[in-house]
Amino acid sequence: MDMQPLHAGFETQDQAEAAIRKLGALRGDRFRLSRTSVPDAIGAAGDMTDAGTEFSEEIGLTAAGFAPNAIEFTLSASVPGAAAEQARAVIEQAGGRLL
Template identity: 60%
Template structure:
């Protein structure tokens, strides 16, 4: 089974933990959750610039989440992340 690595940022730990529970049902594995406020400040600015939004309008990404999900479930995993308030990051 081909696995796809994903990384996302979340404003709260609750958002990230809810995604972990949902992605586990999609047979995801290697879940990792970290609090990395300072490390994400540059990524947050890049995301805002790429999306055409001012950095100040973005919620701070205080938690990063990474996981591997089956390739055939990748789009569903991205939707779960977005619905929980997460933002996809480059792995």
């Protein structure tokens, strides 16, 4: 069976896991879900001082330290070539973006 790799980004883990369940039904395999790295603009512990808050606002970060609409989780999978278009639709319906 001809397998095609897909790579997608999601804002939440729940969105990514929903896509994995549906892609599994399409006979997808080799799933890999990982969290993207977080910029260290606010410190390792996530404590934000007033100066840190001002800096974060200047560069467009939210209070949690992420850019708005940031991709926090990435998903890699292989799907049968015949189901590739349907798999892309599944990813988008789950709230993901193809990378």
